[in-house]
Amino acid sequence: MKKEESVVRLTEVGKAFEGDVREVRALDGVSFDVPEGQFVALLGPSGSGKSTLLQLLNGLQKPTSGVATVLGVDPNRSGKAELRALRRQVGFIFQDFGLVGMRSVLENVCTGALGRLRGPRSGLFMYSRKLREQALAQLDRVGLADQAFQRTDTLSGGQQQRVGIARALMQRPRILLADEPVSSLDPLSSQQVMELLADIGRTESLTTICTLHQVDIALTWADRVIGLNTGRVVLDSPTADVRDTDIACLYQGPQEPAVLAGTPS
Ligand SMILES: Nc1ncnc2c1ncn2[C@@H]1O[C@H](COP(=O)(O)OP(=O)(O)OP(=O)(O)O)[C@@H](O)[C@H]1O
Known part of the structure; x- marks a missing residue:
């Protein structure tokens, strides 16, 4: 990866899943860049696509449209050796x-x-x-x-x-992906774990992308908040600029992923 490149770059990324009765768009036209060392909180209602996005960055899912690159590598177009090398640089924290x-x-x-x-x-x-x-x-x-x-x-x-x-x-690793790392912890332990993640990110220039359901925790520790609703980015802001109304809008509106055109409802 060249120095000036983003650590993570998503361009119009879409991900559709075949369901039992219909196909859903878990991600729909998602675009954003994450520079080195940034701590990003991914927020959004249940089913908005947060985990799918993390899996896609780890090469566990492939986008159905658009391009996602991690450390300059497109996991979707990488051979096994390149994917293994990439995964070694991406640490994963599990719920x-x-x-x-x-x-x-x-x-x-x-x-x-x-x-x-x-x-x-x-x-x-x-x-x-x-x-x-x-x-x-x-x-x-x-x-x-x-x-x-x-x-x-x-x-x-x-x-x-x-x-x-x-x-x-x-x-x-050069990137840490954390999928709801504090969802089963009490408030004090949650703050301690998030403080640790933020501190490690800052001192080691580690890029961190963390899905969360606790808005207050995201606003306390992240540099930037990206909000998904029905697979679309509806909020992307430095944490300091996030307003209560932004959060209210994020959790309002349709909570079900879009049904693809032409599929039965
Ligand atoms: N493997 C899969 N097969 C079919 N549908 C899937 C699959 N993985 C995710 N989905 C669907 O994609 C949508 C997004 O799911 P995802 O788990 O990414 O949401 P989320 O925001 O992480 O939710 P939560 O906050 O509840 O963990 C949901 O409708 C989900 O049912």
Whole structure:
């Protein structure tokens, strides 16, 4: 990627899914650019296309129209090796943490490096000492070095999400995609996790795109808010300029994705 290029660029991106009785446009003419280091909150009602958009940036979904590039690469037109190389640079934070509860915290963090290792690993001591030290440093970064050897399922939800962040950082990503990272957390843990994401983004110039249902949290921590409704961008603004009426408009109006013309309703 050339220095001046956007980290993420979407041009008139559309995504349609075949449903049981009809086809829906999960995304419809979505265009925006995200520069390096920006923290973007993706807001919108349920079914507005937020998760589909994240999956598309991770190469898990292909657009049915338009072009999406990530770090200058179009996942839709990449070969397997190029897609693998791209995915290594894109860390993913899951709503349900995506950790193996019966394994230690440190081992879960080590798995974040699997994309840059050859062959499978099972058990903490299958990872090199250097890698375990890197994982410990990431745990220290998220404030959990003291819990490194605990079973992961003994940690609170907020702590587990911080383990998920440490694991993603082991990839040495350039982008973090977070799908509702605080939806199962209490208010204090939610703020702590978001503060951590914002801090990591700022200090490491990491571009972060985060879907959220909590408007107040988005407005507290994100640099920019992009709002989707029925697969379309209806709000795209620096956080400081977002007005209450913008938020009200975002959550008003039709909440069902558009039915494609010519398909039965
Ligand atoms: N694999 C799929 N097959 C069929 N339809 C899908 C698929 N994935 C998403 N959709 C549909 O696309 C639309 C957008 O879904 P998406 O999950 O992206 O919304 P969302 O904004 O993330 O919702 P939520 O906030 O509830 O997670 C919805 O109507 C959904 O039912």
